[in-house]
Amino acid sequence: MAAKVSELARTYLPEPLEDLVMTPMITDSPDELAQPMGELRDWKSGDVEPVAGKTFPKVHVVTRDYTAVHDRYVTLGPRVCRPDGYGAKGIMGDLTEVCEELKASHLVGERNGRPSLEDAQQVSEVILRISPESDGEVSHQIFRNLERRCGVPLAHLVEGDREIHHHYPDLQSQPRRSLTSPHWSAIESPGRTYCPWTLNIETLKPFHTLSGRQEIYFDHRGYRELGEALPTYKPPVDMVQIGDCQPARAEAASKLFRFVTPHGKWQIHSMFWDSWHMLNMFRGGQVVWLNEEDAREIDVRDNDWVEIYNENGIAVVRAVVSATMPRETAIMYHSSERHINVPFSPLARTRGVSDLRGGNNNAPTRIMMNPATMIGGYANWTYFLNYWGTSPSERDCAVLIRKMPLEAGAKKVIYQERDLTARYTLR
Amino acid sequence: MRVKQQMAMVFNLDKCLGCNTCTLACKNVWTNREGAEYMFWNNVETKPGMGYPKRWEDQRRYRGGWEHRPGREGPRLRIGSRFWTMMNLFYNPVMPQMEEYYGKGPFTFTYEDLHAETPTRFSQPVARPKSQITGEEDIPLEYAANWEDNGAGATDDGLGGQDLNLAGLSDDERRALLKFRDSFILYLPRICNHCLNPGCVAACPSGAAYKREEDGVVLIDQNRCRAWRLCISACPYKKPYYNWRTGKMEKCLLCYPRIETGQPPACFQACPGRIRYLGPLLYDLDRVPAAANAPDDQLVDAQRQVILNPHDPQVQAAAREAGISEAWLQACRRSPVYRMVKEWQIALPLHPEFRTLPALFYVPPESPVRTAADEGTLNMVDGASVLPTLEQFRIPVRFLASLLAAGNEEPVQVALLRQLAVRAFRRAERVERKTDARILEAVGLSVADARAMHRLLALAHYHERFVIPTTRRERTDNAPYVERGFAGFRELGASASPRRRTVAHGGRTEVGS
Numbered sequence A: 001m002a003a004k005v006s007e008l009a010r011t012y013l014p015e016p017l018e019d020l021v022m023t024p025m026i027t028d029s030p031d032e033l034a035q036p037m038g039e040l041r042d043w044k045s046g047d048v049e050p051v052a053g054k055t056f057p058k059v060h061v062v063t064r065d066y067t068a069v070h071d072r073y074v075t076l077g078p079r080v081c082r083p084d085g086y087g088a089k090g091i092m093g094d095l096t097e098v099c100e101e102l103k104a105s106h107l108v109g110e111r112n113g114r115p116s117l118e119d120a121q122q123v124s125e126v127i128l129r130i131s132p133e134s135d136g137e138v139s140h141q142i143f144r145n146l147e148r149r150c151g152v153p154l155a156h157l158v159e160g161d162r163e164i165h166h167h168y169p170d171l172q173s174q175p176r177r178s179l180t181s182p183h184w185s186a187i188e189s190p191g192r193t194y195c196p197w198t199l200n201i202e203t204l205k206p207f208h209t210l211s212g213r214q215e216i217y218f219d220h221r222g223y224r225e226l227g228e229a230l231p232t233y234k235p236p237v238d239m240v241q242i243g244d245c246q247p248a249r250a251e252a253a254s255k256l257f258r259f260v261t262p263h264g265k266w267q268i269h270s271m272f273w274d275s276w277h278m279l280n281m282f283r284g285g286q287v288v289w290l291n292e293e294d295a296r297e298i299d300v301r302d303n304d305w306v307e308i309y310n311e312n313g314i315a316v317v318r319a320v321v322s323a324t325m326p327r328e329t330a331i332m333y334h335s336s337e338r339h340i341n342v343p344f345s346p347l348a349r350t351r352g353v354s355d356l357r358g359g360n361n362n363a364p365t366r367i368m369m370n371p372a373t374m375i376g377g378y379a380n381w382t383y384f385l386n387y388w389g390t391s392p393s394e395r396d397c398a399v400l401i402r403k404m405p406l407e408a409g410a411k412k413v414i415y416q417e418r419d420l421t422a423r424y425t426l427r
Numbered sequence B: 001m002r003v004k005q006q007m008a009m010v011f012n013l014d015k016c017l018g019c020n021t022c023t024l025a026c027k028n029v030w031t032n033r034e035g036a037e038y039m040f041w042n043n044v045e046t047k048p049g050m051g052y053p054k055r056w057e058d059q060r061r062y063r064g065g066w067e068h069r070p071g072r073e074g075p076r077l078r079i080g081s082r083f084w085t086m087m088n089l090f091y092n093p094v095m096p097q098m099e100e101y102y103g104k105g106p107f108t109f110t111y112e113d114l115h116a117e118t119p120t121r122f123s124q125p126v127a128r129p130k131s132q133i134t135g136e137e138d139i140p141l142e143y144a145a146n147w148e149d150n151g152a153g154a155t156d157d158g159l160g161g162q163d164l165n166l167a168g169l170s171d172d173e174r175r176a177l178l179k180f181r182d183s184f185i186l187y188l189p190r191i192c193n194h195c196l197n198p199g200c201v202a203a204c205p206s207g208a209a210y211k212r213e214e215d216g217v218v219l220i221d222q223n224r225c226r227a228w229r230l231c232i233s234a235c236p237y238k239k240p241y242y243n244w245r246t247g248k249m250e251k252c253l254l255c256y257p258r259i260e261t262g263q264p265p266a267c268f269q270a271c272p273g274r275i276r277y278l279g280p281l282l283y284d285l286d287r288v289p290a291a292a293n294a295p296d297d298q299l300v301d302a303q304r305q306v307i308l309n310p311h312d313p314q315v316q317a318a319a320r321e322a323g324i325s326e327a328w329l330q331a332c333r334r335s336p337v338y339r340m341v342k343e344w345q346i347a348l349p350l351h352p353e354f355r356t357l358p359a360l361f362y363v364p365p366e367s368p369v370r371t372a373a374d375e376g377t378l379n380m381v382d383g384a385s386v387l388p389t390l391e392q393f394r395i396p397v398r399f400l401a402s403l404l405a406a407g408n409e410e411p412v413q414v415a416l417l418r419q420l421a422v423r424a425f426r427r428a429e430r431v432e433r434k435t436d437a438r439i440l441e442a443v444g445l446s447v448a449d450a451r452a453m454h455r456l457l458a459l460a461h462y463h464e465r466f467v468i469p470t471t472r473r474e475r476t477d478n479a480p481y482v483e484r485g486f487a488g489f490r491e492l493g494a495s496a497s498p499r500r501r502t503v504a505h506g507g508r509t510e511v512g513s
Helices: A002-012 A066-073 A096-104 A120-130 A136-150 A155-161 A168-173 A198-203 A221-226 A276-280 A292-297 B021-030 B082-087 B098-102 B111-115 B171-178 B199-203 B230-234 B266-270 B285-292 B296-306 B313-321 B326-334 B336-343 B397-404 B409-431 B447-459
Strands: A017-023 A058-064 A083-088 A091-094 A254-260 A287-291 A305-309 A314-322 A329-331 A397-403 B003-012 B043-047 B107-109 B129-131 B186-190 B209-211 B218-220 B241-243 B248-250 B276-284 B360-363
Touching: A002 A066, A091 A136, A096 A120, A120 A168, A136 A155, A254 A292, A276 B021, A276 B107, A287 A292, A292 A314, B003 B313, B003 B336, B021 B043, B021 B266, B199 B209, B199 B218, B199 B230, B218 B248, B266 B276, B276 B285, B276 B326, B276 B336, B285 B296, B313 B326, B326 B336, B336 B360, B336 B447, B397 B409, B409 B447
Parallel strands: A254 A329, A287 A314, B003 B360
Antiparallel strands: A017 A058, A083 A091, A254 A397, A287 A329, A305 A314, A305 A397, B003 B276, B043 B186, B107 B129, B209 B218, B241 B248
16 A cells, blocks of 8 residues: 555655644653643633644644655664664664664565665564564664663663573474563563562662652642642542432333443453353353342343443343342443344343344443543643553443343244344334 | 372462453463354453353352262262263253353454445444354343453352352342442452362363373363263363354363463463462372362361472482473472472462362452551551451452361461561561561461562562473474374364374373374
């Protein structure tokens, strides 16, 4: 696709174009001090002038040469090949020498004067060569840079690893241990497993806070105003009070439960969950765990079909009844996909749900933003993708659960549209 | 003294995570075939629970294993006399049915619906449950190999009514045990026990089930099997399975192609918790009948007496006379199983009252302290009470005794107290820098024992956990080419009957068609 775009660009966009790009102020950079103490002043309301990189996102003009898209896609650089063009978390290295070696390497090779990324094996080899986790010399070099910044000895940690270079064919033949990396927080080699913060505790590499120490007091105006400057317990939001779950609209023989959706025993989200093996390792589909006394109150026995519902949606699953569950709590493993063993819900039509099938665990939950995670702009609370930014929580919810009524005489639930009866389709 | 070789196993329940990696390693290697869908040569059960198949421990119903015959030389098969067996050959009333394994049958899903050519009209398509045997669709799912994972369903009456090991407890005791804050579970991984006195071998009318001379692995000859299925009934652990496609019985083979080459079975290799130990034992075949016929309260000890001391020169001489190789004898002296079963007595056989003398032993698990136990007893300041007492454990000793010692609490107490003592001793060594052997003396261990136990239970590496002499197949048959083409299952190999020269039990020396 990149080759085609470049080819078309020679006709339609032959000249380089300039784009205005705005980037957020980013963690592990001087941007962390743009708004001291988290005193945020808003240029929109006229409190302050908009200054890029201080009270306003950073602004760059970027030149885009669409005829060169393919060339850039299949080569490394050019920027990371220059001194100080490469690094993460504010810890920089110099890849100029590595790039020369890559061009000479029979595993990578040269293209347009830069290391080639034409096929997947070359890309894999390049990643291993420029990563301190798999290349001892790169790790050592970046640790030396870090030593100069932090003023504590660090490079000795990987002195013995300097000759270790895990190449892609090495990893194809067998797994290799990763090396201690300046980008992570653990001392891993030799013979140690990953344990976070050992680098900071044992070699006194400063933590990425303003004080360089572990902090439990959050000296940021946003946290102070939320009352969370020190570790604080806050109870979950009352989902009945805010109307997500309305016991007044409950069907007969329903019971109110606290609804918790943790990771499953064997899957991260839906991964692997829908394979034959994993479905046969438990009950062949989604379930909800209930305490046996609660289940008795709503006439539910183990493996009965139940409907889990509130104002957000409906899930149709089977009950797992167990004395190992606390009272008035329902647990459903989260993010199983909705395509295995999901029957129709008799409640769907009466409650005005668009799809007559039951949903998964996400049907009765909804995402609520935690304002504490929107705080930023100062010290270690400055934004970075996957490190610091707004994250949702849908974990603490409330639901009503009832035994699912089945057609008279039939023990089966309905899976196929052609089997639907009036109970399911009439409003 | 007739010295025999046995590859034996220990599972340390104290470390089992219930992750079923073993189950799937086995499934992927051996039973991912048509006809084998419902087979789990290795499964992990959660106790309390019914298990797989349902209530397999209930021998009043299934009549597996052997019956005690006071005053006689050995026990008798519980299933019935030869006459009874013949009369019921075509309709065995004590055979577990598919219902006990998988409800309406092993299930898969109509995955093809997810990309059907005709789209659904107003709802998202789903894969519906479907029987892998009959092909019937939209079936209810009623049971499976790990249906009771983490106590699911097993306690939905609040009494754990389906688990026979709770049978000795009153309703009030059960309710107290299974109350949410005090409820307990433990994982019980199960494979074929490769018993010293296997019921399946004794019951097989075709002589197809046999116990291998060279390492005691119990196998079913796929060519001689006529699918009378009496091995299912006679095995109290319900570990032989009938393959409906080949019409033959199949069971765990202890991955003999792997152990013959010095590698542990797939389930042992895969175990992330490293709970599994494999090593050889020497035992005295002459003592087997009496040990299998000991009174219930002496069974655990009687089985230990059958196992011979590999350090004893007399035993070694007898073993050499029986043709056992030096490599085997050396491995027996390093066997982790010997240390745990015989020297330290911390590993116990599963349901010894079934009298098959299993070659698989379990280290009983410690468990969290009951909240009902007095608070404040775990006084971290007063060193004497840092660790809990057996009475405070959530898993009652009586329950473990029912599972691992024919109801006899004493061997379970010894096994648990020794684990606790080693923990206390090592804690004092590591935390307080004090070596205090008194706590060990109270449970009959030496300092060296305690350090070795700690090493083997907590830290042991691959070659400490698995001590596997290679089989020396070249010694078992003078004409190796005779067996060429006979390996594997019938569908994979030749159809003629293989040649077996010797078997440990049954006395046949020449077997052929």
